[in-house]
Amino acid sequence: MISKKVAEALNAQINKELYSSYLYLAMAAYCKAEGLGGFAKWMGVQAGEERGHAMKLYGYLEDQGAKVLLGAIAAPPSDFGSARRVFEETLAHEQLITASIHALVDLAVKEKDYATQGMLQWFVNEQVEEESTAAEVVAKLKMVGGDARGIFMVDRELGARAG
Ligand code: OFO
Numbered sequence: 155m156i157s158k159k160v161a162e163a164l165n166a167q168i169n170k171e172l173y174s175s176y177l178y179l180a181m182a183a184y185c186k187a188e189g190l191g192g193f194a195k196w197m198g199v200q201a202g203e204e205r206g207h208a209m210k211l212y213g214y215l216e217d218q219g220a221k222v223l224l225g226a227i228a229a230p231p232s233d234f235g236s237a238r239r240v241f242e243e244t245l246a247h248e249q250l251i252t253a254s255i256h257a258l259v260d261l262a263v264k265e266k267d268y269a270t271q272g273m274l275q276w277f278v279n280e281q282v283e284e285e286s287t288a289a290e291v292v293a294k295l296k297m298v299g300g301d302a303r304g305i306f307m308v309d310r311e312l313g314a315r316a317g
Pocket residue numbers: 170171174204207248251280281284
């Protein structure tokens with residue numbers, strides 16, 4: 155059994171993960187409209203992964219006999235300015251999520267909730283990967299600048315993401 159405080163915080167994190175999914179879906183729609191099918195594919199797969207993160211927390215709350223409470227999901231932006239901005243915003247968003255996960259770990263430690271600490275470790279590790287992947291794409295896009303051929307190549311590479 156987990157405390158009310160921890161259950162509330164995990165429910166709030168479910169909302170953040172679902173917003174992440176919604177944000178990446180909005181980015182997918184933007185990229186597709188800009189003719190960047192590979193970027194759109196990558197973002198679509200990412201949106202699915204974020205839903206998976208929400209469901210991991212959902213399942214954990216259920217396993218702990220806590221009630222899942224779903225709140226309203228905020229509307230994401232629809233215009234991101236450029237392909238590079240898309241990934242800069244992705245990186246900034248993932249950094250926010252990392253801070254949010256770390257705050258959850260702090261709470262679980264404070265509450266002496268060992269099971270939640272263990273469950274959250276997966277998210278701590280996942281965030282290292284999420285930030286590193288986004289930073290790598292930002293670096294590539296900085297390198298190619300406005301060069302259409304370079305963007306085309308990054309688009310092809312992102313389009314190869316399985317999912
Ligand atoms: Fe992108 O890791 Fe969940 O939110």
